[in-house]
Amino acid sequence: MAERILPLIIVGIFQGSVYGLLAMGLSLQYGVCRVLNITHGEFVMLGAVLTFTLSLSGINPLLAPVIIGPLLFGLGFLLQATLFRGLKARAPSPAAFEGNALLAAFGVMYVIQYIARIRWGGRLMPSYYLADIVSFLGMDFVKNQIVTFAIALALGVAVYLFLSRSRMGRAIRATAEDPGTAGLMGVNTNMILAFSFGLGALLAGTAGTLVSMKTAVSTSMGFSNTVIALIVVVLGGLGSVPGSFVAGILIGIVSMLVAGLWEPVLTVPVYYAMLMVLLLVRPTGILGKK
Amino acid sequence: MDITRFISTHRKLLLVGFLVLILIFIITLPLYAAESDVRVLTTVLMYVVLAVSWAIFSGTAGYMSLAPAAFFGLGIYTMALLQKELPFFLIIPIGGLVSFAFALLVGLVTLRLRGIYFAIFTFGLVVFMTEIIQFLETRLWQRHGWQIIPIDSEILLYTIFGLVVVTVLAAYFIRRSRYGLALLSIGGNEEAAEHMGINTTRTKVLIFAISSAFMGAAGVITAPSLVYVNANIAFSLFYSFMPILMAVFGGMGQLYGVIVGALIFGYLEKTLRAQLYSYFMLGFGIILVAVILFLPNGIAGLVPMLQDKLGGVIRRLRKGGQEEPHANT
Amino acid sequence: MRILEGQGVTKYFGGLAAVSNVDFHVDQGEILGLIGPNGAGKTTLFNLISAALPISSGEIRFKGQKLNGLKPHQICQMGVSRTFQETKVFANMPVFQNVLVGAFFGSSNHVSGADAAREASQALEFVGLSAMSATPINDLTLANQKRVEVARALATKPELLLLDELMAGLTPTEVGEAMELVTKIRDTGITIFMVEHVMKAIMGISARVMVLNHGEKIAEGTPQEVVVNETVIEIYLGEEAHAGS
Numbered sequence: 001m002a003e004r005i006l007p008l009i010i011v012g013i014f015q016g017s018v019y020g021l022l023a024m025g026l027s028l029q030y031g032v033c034r035v036l037n038i039t040h041g042e043f044v045m046l047g048a049v050l051t052f053t054l055s056l057s058g059i060n061p062l063l064a065p066v067i068i069g070p071l072l073f074g075l076g077f078l079l080q081a082t083l084f085r086g087l088k089a090r091a092p093s094p095a096a097f098e099g100n101a102l103l104a105a106f107g108v109m110y111v112i113q114y115i116a117r118i119r120w121g122g123r124l125m126p127s128y129y130l131a132d133i134v135s136f137l138g139m140d141f142v143k144n145q146i147v148t149f150a151i152a153l154a155l156g157v158a159v160y161l162f163l164s165r166s167r168m169g170r171a172i173r174a175t176a177e178d179p180g181t182a183g184l185m186g187v188n189t190n191m192i193l194a195f196s197f198g199l200g201a202l203l204a205g206t207a208g209t210l211v212s213m214k215t216a217v218s219t220s221m222g223f224s225n226t227v228i229a230l231i232v233v234v235l236g237g238l239g240s241v242p243g244s245f246v247a248g249i250l251i252g253i254v255s256m257l258v259a260g261l262w263e264p265v266l267t268v269p270v271y272y273a274m275l276m277v278l279l280l281v282r283p284t285g286i287l288g289k290k
Numbered sequence: 291m292d293i294t295r296f297i298s299t300h301r302k303l304l305l306v307g308f309l310v311l312i313l314i315f316i317i318t319l320p321l322y323a324a325e326s327d328v329r330v331l332t333t334v335l336m337y338v339v340l341a342v343s344w345a346i347f348s349g350t351a352g353y354m355s356l357a358p359a360a361f362f363g364l365g366i367y368t369m370a371l372l373q374k375e376l377p378f379f380l381i382i383p384i385g386g387l388v389s390f391a392f393a394l395l396v397g398l399v400t401l402r403l404r405g406i407y408f409a410i411f412t413f414g415l416v417v418f419m420t421e422i423i424q425f426l427e428t429r430l431w432q433r434h435g436w437q438i439i440p441i442d443s444e445i446l447l448y449t450i451f452g453l454v455v456v457t458v459l460a461a462y463f464i465r466r467s468r469y470g471l472a473l474l475s476i477g478g479n480e481e482a483a484e485h486m487g488i489n490t491t492r493t494k495v496l497i498f499a500i501s502s503a504f505m506g507a508a509g510v511i512t513a514p515s516l517v518y519v520n521a522n523i524a525f526s527l528f529y530s531f532m533p534i535l536m537a538v539f540g541g542m543g544q545l546y547g548v549i550v551g552a553l554i555f556g557y558l559e560k561t562l563r564a565q566l567y568s569y570f571m572l573g574f575g576i577i578l579v580a581v582i583l584f585l586p587n588g589i590a591g592l593v594p595m596l597q598d599k600l601g602g603v604i605r606r607l608r609k610g611g612q613e614e615p616h617a618n619t
Numbered sequence: 620m621r622i623l624e625g626q627g628v629t630k631y632f633g634g635l636a637a638v639s640n641v642d643f644h645v646d647q648g649e650i651l652g653l654i655g656p657n658g659a660g661k662t663t664l665f666n667l668i669s670a671a672l673p674i675s676s677g678e679i680r681f682k683g684q685k686l687n688g689l690k691p692h693q694i695c696q697m698g699v700s701r702t703f704q705e706t707k708v709f710a711n712m713p714v715f716q717n718v719l720v721g722a723f724f725g726s727s728n729h730v731s732g733a734d735a736a737r738e739a740s741q742a743l744e745f746v747g748l749s750a751m752s753a754t755p756i757n758d759l760t761l762a763n764q765k766r767v768e769v770a771r772a773l774a775t776k777p778e779l780l781l782l783d784e785l786m787a788g789l790t791p792t793e794v795g796e797a798m799e800l801v802t803k804i805r806d807t808g809i810t811i812f813m814v815e816h817v818m819k820a821i822m823g824i825s826a827r828v829m830v831l832n833h834g835e836k837i838a839e840g841t842p843q844e845v846v847v848n849e850t851v852i853e854i855y856l857g858e859e860a861h862a863g864s
Binding site: 468471472474475477478479481482483484485486487488489490 | 669671690691692695696700701703707708709710711712716719720721723724725726771772775
């Protein structure tokens with residue numbers, strides 16, 4: 001039994017690190033901008049599809065984030081600076097803003113998804129990269145799983161350090177905590193909001209690149225990624241960036257165990273069941289703040 | 291006598307006359323229109339029921355529910371399971387009851403969640419139900435969906451229209467009732483409402499469940515026109531998003547706004563969706579964003595604005611050549 | 620008789636005690652003032668009484684009946700009503716409907732539409748806002764919005780009224796008017812427990828005053844007694860006295 005479980009757990013950790021990266025972006029966007037970005041998965045899709053498209057022109061997927069990252073960062077930046085900022089200004093209350101932002105995000109989701117579909121069609125794109133097997137400690141792993149894990153981990157740590165050590169990171173955290181006071185202390189909150197949103201989009205796009213290396217992608221893959229991000233974020237605490245990463249790993253492990261030991265088809269309902277139970281028991285997640 | 295004054299004094303009469311016209315239109319449609327048109331109208335009316343019943347609760351209380359698809363789907367499945375056992379007209383209230391009971395349960399469990407978490411939960415619920423039912427059907431019962439015995443499209447039209455009337459009346463009377471006021475207070479400020487003697491849990495759960503009953507009934511009536519259903523078809527999230535968009539577009543503050551939104555969008559959806567699917571969805575997204583951004587009160591919010599503008603224009607036209615009195619005479 | 624009593628009332632937020640072992644009582648028919656620096660736990664205490672927050676330990680009794688475990692709407696129907704520090708009016712209704720809600724739901728008996736409407740009108744008249752019945756609530760000044768809150772609370776026919784910083788943000792004239800309103804309410808037989816920062820108001824109309832600091836009760840007595848209490852002066856009134864309020 002142990003030989004069956006250990007590889008599952010390890011792959012789960014590899015898989016989960018990407019989920020964690022995915023969720024960190026969403027958590028950042030909610031924590032700072034108070035927008036539950038349902039569009040998040042579409043940024044993942046864009047990252048994945050663009051990576052594939054670039055690879056057809058000979059660009060190495062590992063380099064793709066260098067091009068795609070700034071692009072998606074800009075898109076996210078713009079979204080916050082125009083749409084969500086406009087909504088915030090017109091909303092009669094923070095609760096109304098969150099509701100409107102959620103609906104607007106659904107709208108943006110459809111827009112991005114269908115523009116992509118019109119451009120690239122709905123077909124599956126074989127975007128595998130580094131798909132050969134390596135042996136490690138007597139177990140077989142796919143090379144891209146290890147590589148993506150390393151990248152996701154590195155990025156995760158980098159973002160964490162950025163948020164906790166750098167000056168901008170402090171400004172971001174202050175704005176998330178209390179935008180009013182942060183503004184009074186000289187922080188350009190609009191800039192910080194847009195930057196955070198852009199950063200979240202960049203992380204999503206990079207996660208998309210990583211995902212594209214492991215599985216085939218298509219323009220309709222966004223939604224399921226949004227869902228996973230959502231579950232991870234709620235588990236780890238809406239607004240807690242380190243919590244999201246940890247939760248991502250957990251979900252990765254759970255999904256591998258369910259798929260390997262029980263039924264692969266049941267991974268999705270299990271996610272949702274976890275989400276619902278979590279919402280009821282502890283809506284603020286494991287490491288979340290209120 | 292100018293137009294605006296005519297409209298306001300004879301308001302009730304005009305409204306009744308308008309409604310009678312609609313009634314005649316719907317009842318006589320099958321006589322001269324093609325079958326496909328009848329089906330379009332049936333679908334449009336189904337959306338009206340979904341949008342209005344969604345607005346009964348979510349439009350007032352400030353809890354955005356993404357669960358309409360769950361209750362609608364339950365209605366479809368009720369029809370699928372009972373279609374051979376019971377007559378159609380008996381299954382309709384049963385479908386409503388099933389959804390009501392399920393909504394009571396869901397509401398009791400989740401309506402203590404703060405706004406956005408409630409939205410996420412209801413969203414998750416729909417997908418969860420889809421996956422679980424799909425799994426149970428294929429693995430345990432070796433089924434792949436259900437065949438629904440078709441029913442005459444005329445009957446479906448009249449039935450859904452009947453449901454529309456019931457739903458709209460219910461919405462109207464709930465809004466004017468004590469419970470409606472309580473729900474409105476909850477939407478205004480839930481904590482204050484609780485402190486003024488309102489049992490917020492009971493109010494929310496009850497009205498949530500009532501609104502869901504209509505969704506379930508709509509599901510029962512829609513099933514025969516789908517011919518074949520499975521979990522993915524029955525619980526499609528589209529049945530949650532469309533009513534919300536319609537209600538938001540039309541304006542949740544006013545009942546007629548929701549109805550107008552549903553009519554416009556239902557028609558567009560039915561006619562455009564098949565041919566230009568991607569473009570339709572793209573347009574859907576753009577309109578959703580535009581409406582949220584610029585028309586938070588929906589079309590209905592435009593009406594008072596238009597009335598003001600129209601009234602102003604007419605006044606100025608009448609004054610015509612007369613001199614305006616000076617302010618500091 | 621003591622209409623409201625609290626013994627050992629304590630509230631923890633995580634490891635921090637916002638209210639710590641407070642004993643207090645309010646005599647029927649009096650105006651009891653509650654003062655203390657920001658963060659002293661005054662609003663928390665109100666939230667414990669009205670059950671907006673669950674109590675960590677201790678007991679609160681209204682007319683001899685334990686309030687622990689009851690929900691806010693039940694407490695309201697028993698006869699305790701309140702206003703809020705950040706005005707919590709129903710922004711989606713005009714003034715009259717706001718007060719109507721209180722009239723409809725505030726009593727434990729079934730109230731007919733006509734009766735509720737009548738009571739709402741009376742409450743509005745009492746606070747002097749009858750002329751604004753149909754006005755959307757957002758068009759009102761802060762002072763008037765607070766009055767609507769008071770009217771709404773009065774419409775629930777309370778025996779005890781909790782006023783949370785009624786005078787915050789009011790001009791000196793408005794403060795004077797608010798003071799008159801509060802005494803007028805007391806004169807109808809309703810007991811009042813009020814949190815206030817505006818010293819002139821509290822000292823002017825309260826029969827007794829209670830002082831909280833860091834969640835603990837540090838003084839209690841008539842306004843004259845409290846004003847000369849050394850501990851109180853030290854932590855609180857010292858700054859106020861110099862500010863010349």
